[in-house]
Amino acid sequence: MTGISRRDFLKLTAAAAASLGLARSGPAYKFLSSADGARPGFIILLFDAMSARHMSLYGYSRETTPNLERFARRATVYHSHYAGGSFTTPGTSSILMGMYPWTHRAINNGGLIKRSLAEQNIFSLMGKEYYRAAFAENLWADLFLRQFRSALEDHISPTTFKYLNKTINPFLGLADLPDSDMIYYSFNQFLLTGDGSDPERWPGLPLFGYLDYFRVFGEQNLDAPSQEYPFGVPYNNFYYFKIPQTLPDVAARIQQLAGRFSPIFGYFHLWSPHEPFRPRAEFVDSLPDIPILDKPHHPLASNQLSPAEYAPMVKLYDEYIADVDDGFGKLLDQLTAAGVLDNNYLVVTSDHGQLFERGDIFHSTPLLFDSVIHVPLLISAPGSKTHRDIYAPTSAIDILPTFLSLANKEIPARGEGRLLPGFGGQEDLTRSVFSMDAKYDSAFAPFQQATLSMVKGGMKLIYYLGYAAYPDQVELYNLREDIEELENLRDQLPGLAAAMKEELLTNLTAANNLL
Amino acid sequence: MLTRILSRRLPGFHDILPVYAVVVFMVYGWTLFTYFRYLHYWIDFLNVSEIFAIFCYSMLADLAESLFILFVLLGICAILPPQFLKDRFVVRGTLAVICVLGSILVFLNDFPDLNDYLLTLLPWTAATIFVAALAAFVSARSGFVARAVMWLSDSMIIFLYIFMPVTALSFVVVLFRNLA
Numbered sequence: 103m104t105g106i107s108r109r110d111f112l113k114l115t116a117a118a119a120a121s122l123g124l125a126r127s128g129p130a131y132k133f134l135s136s137a138d139g140a141r142p143g144f145i146i147l148l149f150d151a152m153s154a155r156h157m158s159l160y161g162y163s164r165e166t167t168p169n170l171e172r173f174a175r176r177a178t179v180y181h182s183h184y185a186g187g188s189f190t191t192p193g194t195s196s197i198l199m200g201m202y203p204w205t206h207r208a209i210n211n212g213g214l215i216k217r218s219l220a221e222q223n224i225f226s227l228m229g230k231e232y233y234r235a236a237f238a239e240n241l242w243a244d245l246f247l248r249q250f251r252s253a254l255e256d257h258i259s260p261t262t263f264k265y266l267n268k269t270i271n272p273f274l275g276l277a278d279l280p281d282s283d284m285i286y287y288s289f290n291q292f293l294l295t296g297d298g299s300d301p302e303r304w305p306g307l308p309l310f311g312y313l314d315y316f317r318v319f320g321e322q323n324l325d326a327p328s329q330e331y332p333f334g335v336p337y338n339n340f341y342y343f344k345i346p347q348t349l350p351d352v353a354a355r356i357q358q359l360a361g362r363f364s365p366i367f368g369y370f371h372l373w374s375p376h377e378p379f380r381p382r383a384e385f386v387d388s389l390p391d392i393p394i395l396d397k398p399h400h401p402l403a404s405n406q407l408s409p410a411e412y413a414p415m416v417k418l419y420d421e422y423i424a425d426v427d428d429g430f431g432k433l434l435d436q437l438t439a440a441g442v443l444d445n446n447y448l449v450v451t452s453d454h455g456q457l458f459e460r461g462d463i464f465h466s467t468p469l470l471f472d473s474v475i476h477v478p479l480l481i482s483a484p485g486s487k488t489h490r491d492i493y494a495p496t497s498a499i500d501i502l503p504t505f506l507s508l509a510n511k512e513i514p515a516r517g518e519g520r521l522l523p524g525f526g527g528q529e530d531l532t533r534s535v536f537s538m539d540a541k542y543d544s545a546f547a548p549f550q551q552a553t554l555s556m557v558k559g560g561m562k563l564i565y566y567l568g569y570a571a572y573p574d575q576v577e578l579y580n581l582r583e584d585i586e587e588l589e590n591l592r593d594q595l596p597g598l599a600a601a602m603k604e605e606l607l608t609n610l611t612a613a614n615n616l617l
Numbered sequence: 618m619l620t621r622i623l624s625r626r627l628p629g630f631h632d633i634l635p636v637y638a639v640v641v642f643m644v645y646g647w648t649l650f651t652y653f654r655y656l657h658y659w660i661d662f663l664n665v666s667e668i669f670a671i672f673c674y675s676m677l678a679d680l681a682e683s684l685f686i687l688f689v690l691l692g693i694c695a696i697l698p699p700q701f702l703k704d705r706f707v708v709r710g711t712l713a714v715i716c717v718l719g720s721i722l723v724f725l726n727d728f729p730d731l732n733d734y735l736l737t738l739l740p741w742t743a744a745t746i747f748v749a750a751l752a753a754f755v756s757a758r759s760g761f762v763a764r765a766v767m768w769l770s771d772s773m774i775i776f777l778y779i780f781m782p783v784t785a786l787s788f789v790v791v792l793f794r795n796l797a
Contacts, residue, residue: 207662208662209662210661210662212662213661213662214662214663217664279795280794280795280796280797281670281791281794281795284667284670284671284674284794285674287659287663287667287671288670288671288674288675288678289674289678292651292652292655292671292675293648293674293675293678304651304654304725304726305651305725306647306648306651306652306655306675306678307644307648307678307679307682308643308644308647308648308682308718308721308722308725309644309682309685309686309718309721310678310682310685311725312721312724312725315738316738542661543661544660544661544662545661545662546661546662546664
């Protein structure tokens with residue numbers, strides 16, 4: 103008799119549970135069958151904190167993304183694609199709303215979309231013709247799915263693909279209750295310890311909060327180096343996961359959805375390669391050493407680190423990307439073999455990047471240099487076998503109108519995005535694309551302190567609004583000739599800097615006036 | 618049979634009430650204190666009704682935690698011979714609650730970041746249990762301490778009149794938000 107392994111058993115159990123879930127929600131909706139489905143399906147695969155600047159697909163010297171390059175052979179690749187913001191909240195919400203953060207106002211750590219606009223989310227606009235399923239391993243992204251829950255047939259719990267709990271939190275999986283976003287704020291961010299964004303925040307429940315500290319016993323075990331994970335098992339703030347399990351499980355879920363419903367609209371937001379960077383052993387030391395540029399420290403940098411200090415982090419980040427890319431390769435093979443890509447668009451993107459320069463690291467920074475906002479975007483049309491490169495600047499906010507157009511849906515007037523070149527839009531090298539960071543501002547008031555960037559015609563303007571340490575400063579870079587953004591051309595091209603600043607502020611003022 | 622054993626082992630309602638009032642004061646008080654510390658963070662992106670919703674969930678969670686603490690205390694009471702806890706439940710129960718919750722509050726206040734948990738969390742927990750037991754069984758022998766503790770716990774009953782209606786209102790709000 104052939105034995106069944108624990109892993110196989112868990113997979114079967116998960117598949118059975120998922121099937122039951124689908125069967126339960128199925129009869130409530132009338133979906134087109136695969137045979138007569140006139141509209142294409144869409145699958146968005148988002149890898150959190152994946153910087154285009156660290157991907158060999160976009161010319162990085164370390165070979166971090168061979169599998170994404172394989173996917174690119176059948177996809178349209180956007181070489182100048184920008185996130186709406188520099189961290190999860192504005193980055194993700196800009197994709198899901200087709201608006202810049204200054205309009206949808208999801209700007210704070212763990213913030214929500216402006217309530218009066220939330221109904222215009224991508225799931226709602228795609229309509230009930232689609233079976234709309236969404237999953238986010240990043241809890242701040244999952245907050246949006248909680249906010250959009252009425253537009254989702256299947257809000258996949260953030261704990262679905264976990265390996266092991268890191269914290270004691272029985273409320274994490276309660277994602278489908280009508281008030282699930284407030285339940286998240288109450289229990290996950292307040293009563294049972296904070297979410298890690300601010301160590302000075304104490305748990306609101308003394309005894310249960312104290313007991314939650316005992317999680318460190320479990321944490322120590324999986325954080326300890328092991329043969330498989332020399333830097334410990336990867337985790338988000340609440341649970342551990344293993345990429346070689348998560349991505350095939352996600353692929354299986356997509357396969358199930360695509361096999362059962364047509365058309366589908368699936369959004370899968372994966373935590374990796376977000377920090378902590380914990381590649382598997384086979385990827386550690388798999389990439390060559392490269393020199394790290396010593397850029398001058400920035401007055402607003404949150405840290406004062408030297409290149410020697412962040413070189414090991416960069417290496418680990420790159421190795422982690424290579425690990426994620428390997429998982430993506432397996433997912434791609436799984437979906438291709440199942441024929442899912444024959445009638446669905448597959449989009450690979452990220453909500454923001456990572457930054458290791460000018461003294462600062464990661465993405466909790468007011469700096470908006472390209473490494474933290476230049477993200478990948480690859481789109482393969484159903485059954486596509488051809489490759490195309492787009493070099494005109496595009497933005498995360500373009501995905502929503504493009505999908506609506508491809509799905510023959512009406513594009514709301516309030517959206518700020520355009521159709522992506524290659525999918526109904528034209529390449530416009532002179533177009534302006536914006537990103538911003540205003541995490542400490544009020545979502546309900548005009549911006550007081552923010553960093554804004556604008557890319558146009560190969561030039562990039564960064565404007566610092568309201569920082570006492572760097573008041574009303576402007577930086578201007580030529581991205582075509584100075585990709586590392588080393589030479590500030592503000593004083594050499596004052597007219598251009600002033601014109602770009604004026605355009606930026608006009609947009610910002612218009613957004614402030616909408617309040 | 619069970620009822621008879623429990624009535625022999627458990628204190629009466631009039632003894633439980635002041636001890637529970639102390640638990641309620643400490644649990645609800647800490648939650649309110651931290652709630653107001655979080656306000657500056659929420660106020661940037663949550664509206665008034667959402668911030669009030671968090672308050673309501675907090676009140677319900679406080680009810681659950683305070684009842685949990687009370688039941689643990691009553692469980693200990695049921696296990697130990699009556700002369701250890703039941704017979705002087707108000708004094709010993711109140712002292713145990715003050716020591717345990719007080720220690721936890723000090724810990725949360727001073728050690729929010731736990732990198733060396735073996736040197737902090739475990740010894741702190743062990744010391745807390747030891748001090749609580751010592752306080753409950755030794756200090757209660759002093760007439761002055763006993764009178765002071767009884768006065769304190771009786772005075773705390775007023776907080777039940779404040780927090781219980783607020784919790785009931787919170788329950789209605791939470792129910793409404795999840796059914797609407």
